[in-house]
Amino acid sequence: MTSIRTATTLTTILSSLALLVTSSTSLASEPPADNAEPRHGIAMHGTPKYPDGFSHFDYVNPDAPKGGTFRRAVVSNGFDSFNPFVIRGVAATGISSYLYDTLMASSADEPFSAYGVIAESLETPEDRSYVIYNLRKEARFHDGEPITAADVKFSFELLTTKGHPLFRNYYADVDSVTVENPHRVRFDFKETTNRELPLILGQLPVLPAHYWKDREFGENGLTPPVGSGPYRISDFEAGRSITYERVPDYWAKDLPTRKGRYNFEKIRFDYYTDDTVALEAFKAGNFDFRVESSAKNWATAYTGPQFDNGSIITEAIQHHRPAGMQAFAFNTRREIFSDPRVREALAYAFDFEWANKNLFFDQYTRTDSYFANSELASSGLPEGRELEILETYRDQLNDDVFTEVYTPPTTDGQKGLRENLRKALELLRSAGYEIRDGKMVNKSTGDPLAFEFLLAQKTFERVVLPFKNNLARLGVDVSVRLVDTNQYVQRVRKFDFDMTVQGIPQSDSPGNEQRQFWYSSNVDVPGARNYMGVNDPVVDELVDLLIQAPDRKELVYRVRALDRVLLHGHYVIPNWYLDKDRVAYWSTVERPKNTPKNGVDPDNWWMKP
Incomplete structure (x- = not known):
């Protein structure tokens, strides 16, 4: 039966999945209240694990080869939208995580720390009464347009007024947003006791203001939108399948928060209305990776020559994330x-x-x-x-x-x-x-x-x-x-x-x-x-x-x-x-040796050359 996985980021709140022990590596102590100096990362409490200048997260393979098509299944009646940020419709799997970059990204082996993606650094005082994000000048949307502070402000205002109700609650303590220059945006807060705000604002998906200027948010339907993330939509069959292709000139591919991740050339999701059919399709080689939610299936269904000869690998991988x-x-x-x-x-x-x-x-x-x-x-x-x-x-x-x-x-x-x-x-x-x-x-x-x-x-x-x-x-x-x-x-x-x-x-x-x-x-x-x-x-x-x-x-x-x-x-x-992730995958796929506290994340995996 289903064992619900948990989440800490806004993306995982939207998709209902999640990934979140530490080592002794740390940053210098936080700057005093009157000296909000730029920093590369921030922890909810204490200091972040990864120091300034770190090359990659410990749980990825920075030398993972790129390429191949990673095929997965979704058991659902389909999708009718490419907009995961509104209450209307059912969005295709993967939209929020693959198409859109955020200001910062959380690590999966700490309680809650965030490091720069679109934001090269952030500034916040000791009381965290405001936060300033300094944006990377090289950050780009898929159509080549630069990502600016105006896009950040636009995204915040759009999502909190026309987006899903969760955005209004999540960011309720933000008092104002100020564009200080094209690459610097400031958020001031109503309360100085809400210490999480600099981190959760870092989870804000940044949307292109120029794209949505003449479009009605929430009415986009199945028109592929312009994003900024590691993948874009290459093709789809309405309600039945969607394929993402890796952006060849992805601006953030060498960032420490991205290195070793998003290694597949293409990621395809096929939709099945019945899980039994999906399981048989997996065993027949129609897709590469499966998280098993049924205890009965795990105990009885993973048998046959493809398991005996090692073509399909099954593992129950321990995790230490809250079960919710x-x-x-x-x-x-x-x-x-x-x-x-x-x-x-x-x-x-x-x-x-x-x-x-x-x-x-x-x-x-x-x-x-x-x-x-x-x-x-x-x-x-x-x-x-x-x-x-x-x-x-x-x-x-x-x-x-x-x-x-x-x-x-x-x-x-x-x-x-x-x-x-x-x-x-x-x-x-x-x-x-x-x-x-x-x-x-x-x-x-x-x-x-x-x-x-x-x-x-x-x-x-x-x-x-x-x-x-x-x-x-x-x-x-x-x-x-x-x-x-x-x-x-x-x-x-x-x-x-x-x-x-x-x-x-x-x-x-x-x-x-x-x-x-x-x-x-x-x-x-x-x-x-x-x-x-x-x-x-x-x-x-x-x-x-x-x-x-x-x-x-x-x-x-x-x-x-x-x-x-x-x-x-x-x-x-x-x-x-269940305190384990039950996964099965064809041997053409490999995973990193280290599994973080949050458990399995296939976005860290790769296809064998």
Whole structure:
């Protein structure tokens, strides 16, 4: 089954994938507040790992050969747009990462550090109340036009006014943008406590103002746009395939942040509507690389002569990135899910242990935190600094935040599921429900406790149907609705669902993106990522505190406090995670010897000459 991967950059937020331990190499200490001198890179907390003048990231092969066509598959109903920055339509895979350069790029082996791409350097004071980016004079769009500070300002204003709602939240603390000269742009901030802003503004995709001047943003459809990144669109078949070709005179190819990356001459994505068909196509040699999301497939399907003779290589590669939260998500905008006791009760009907043993070949670990597989995850009872933070809100929080260790219901033990269903029944009764004629109904209204589970992946039916059957023993009526990808995307964007499977990715350095997930102001904003409809002033304040964390140590405490409050809100039924990337690839492809903390990134791979 799917194990959601996590992300830290804006690009990975847009594409729902991610890559983010350090060595002793470091830069000189940051300049004092009144001396914002140019620097090549910046860390969220402390100093960046890679010094000024570094040649390449440690996890790439700087001598990787260029060439070949790298073929991949996408399981989806297709695409209808080349614009990944708006809420309308379904963008083709790879657009944001391959077509557009950003001011800076993050490394994959640090919690959160950024180094120059379009920006040769940046200047920011100790309080990070502003940031100035000094642009490289050689930076060019694909049509040969130079990238200027005016393009940066244009991109910021376009994306925050006409782009996806996430941009407005992500950059909400920017007060003004000033073009100081053609290669120097300044951002001033409303708050001096938001230390992440110089880094996340570095993730800003820079769009060509001259191209969009006479075009309507969001109406571009399938007209290939002008970009500045390592690839451009060479050909496509609407909704079925897209091929990117490496820009031969790519202006940034020798930069330290680009060396050893983007080695394939062409990258082709073919779209499949069924994952089983995609797997067989891979085994037949129709594409080169596959990340396996199904535990059953991984245990049973990777057999045959091409595996025996080494033509196809399979590896489960360890990673150390936060797993985030994959879960059955309640839409608390729905009246039936407005009571946390109801949500907690339904969680007792999900038998993870049975699923892991009978469906997943015991490959997964149960998720018990929104920041699982990291030091950011809360555990035990709150104490020390975390307790101090939570005490501020004691009158607004349930006592169980302080007195009960959050643990997802388990069927381990002698009583198993029967005992869990008994607890669920007690909670439902306390929430005003009772059994009538075999159905769970509201005592006051007589309305049945019934809901629809919305799915886009057929493979999830084998997990959801046993959950449905367990709920039926409580008199809860569940219908399972499988829709195509496009319909699913549109319904989730409009919060038109009762329950669905959602992944909430997290990075090792959470920050401004948390507003998209939890802010009350995003409850009714179409396209926002507050899927569950979290509407809690305490959560809002904890998110603000997290963004304002002055150092790594304090960030960890604040994230743990937020995690604990969310867990005790019972907004989701946690699923599982895997701390390995299960990959299969034909032996014509090679990968670097070093795998960074964030795990596998095929953009660092190459084709054998």
